[in-house]
Amino acid sequence: MKLLVVIGLTGEQGSSVAELFSHKPGWKVRGITRNPFSPKAQTWLSKDVEVVKADLNDPSSLSSAFSGATAIFSYTNFYEPFYSPATKSLLKEGQTINEYCFEKELQQGKNIADAAIKVEGLERFVISAECDSRKWSRGKYTWVYHFESKAKMVDYINERYPQLAGKMNIIYMGGYMLNWKEHLHFRKAEDGTIRMAIVKGPSNASRPMIDTSRDIGTLVSAAIEAAPGKKILGAGDNTSLEDQFKLWCKIHKLPYGGFDVMTVDQFDKILPIPGLGREIGEMMLFGDEFGWGGGEDVVLPQDLGVPCPLTSWEEYIKLEDWSTVISPLM
Template structure:
């Protein structure tokens, strides 16, 4: 009898990758959850044989209906882009002294809690894979309190352990490394700039700690591996882990374009984008360099740990990604 995997955000970067991998796995049925089943991306997945259902993270009853009968659930949320776009309707909702970044944190945390509450109602659930990130405030001992898009996901994990201990026993965590594709969001996301014909990457942080880099389309293979691994696995996933300076050297050698690396500060990075977006991203980079991407959390394991258990986990090397990418828009404000 086929097992059912329910995928939240099935039309998104991570969810669509999970759907693609499980479509090729025998013995699985797929149900994709999305806010709008009528949009073209949803219809395209439906045409491939995926059951598409409505599920709104702000509508708990829709989530409870969407997950019933699941054997495996992949859950993920997206940090609102309101902290970039600053829409007037969000600004109007702010409490005195509250920033849009904090509003976005509370929104994602609430949505993650709604998702967890729904998943906890499923009888017979075998595995819940939660796409999370490290608790930057905790692991930096309060040095970096403004990396809200990390903390919001990590605090959903805390909520599950506190509120749904039975679900926690069935949960594994996927921490995707730095997306190798993030440069496509522009300089505030990945601070490349062109100086006298040479590309320069300027990253905040004082340390020299290897950074986990991952190609996001690998997400489906990583989720499949966590379904095969014991529950409780906290996986930091990457294709390669390297110093920023070594990444720049590899990029330059592979593309043939001269490139250099330079350390900078959070304050300098904050100038790349107003309204706190540049500052939040700058703090994130500094956190990586000062405390590590995972904050040196002792519970974290890497892909090699799963491979040593005999679990197949294909990942894309960063060299291969660089070779296959069109870099013509690199260094522009908004590629």
């Protein structure tokens, strides 16, 4: 029996991976979480998933959590400190919360790698990461800290642990399709059309998206089966924001009205935490101008050489209940 260790068992990415592998013949799942007694963590016990306490900020706790792993799925949550009231008191003088989250996430990634390299018999290390936005934009975009921190984790592994790098596949995770239900800003214009307020570049560039609950497990399974050394674009759909919006309106029989394009500063002001809008806004502009993988040689899921069926944007729209989004627009 092979063992997959899933970091972030109760999160969007980790739960999708654990769900798929809990039904996958020949595999056993061990999920790690800071609070194994939380209701979300406890639900996994009925699915025959081993739930283990470990903290990414405590390297000593990771060694036992990783013991015996055939494969590890590595995920770190950059945004978690944004929503913690305690974070403000932890900032250094003059430090932004974005910079704090960068440092914290990078250290967590290093802790994971330091523990993973010691695992005897480890065959595959799959890491949810992103490209180095500062590097590929040549310093134009300096606030996409959640891309940069993840890219630095990969650099750390490549430079310090070439043996682990030789077992690694990287997933450059696309935007979550569920963000359309939770975090986008729609309005009904005076002419009756539906418009979206968003930060976007002038080009009609592709924006990769993934159905987190249905597909991240499938994507990680393919990354484990595929040969190592790949940078995979984590996307079930990779079309432009304009085409995505037009299709969403068409399926719901709503008149498409286009975009109310905001600046990064405007976007930052409408989000609840200072710095959050700049982080996400610059990410959107970076992706529109340089692509989600920057200048990396990125492999599409369908080109991995192993089966990797993912949900398209059209399928996702038809599968989901959109009543809470559409009702205010009527």
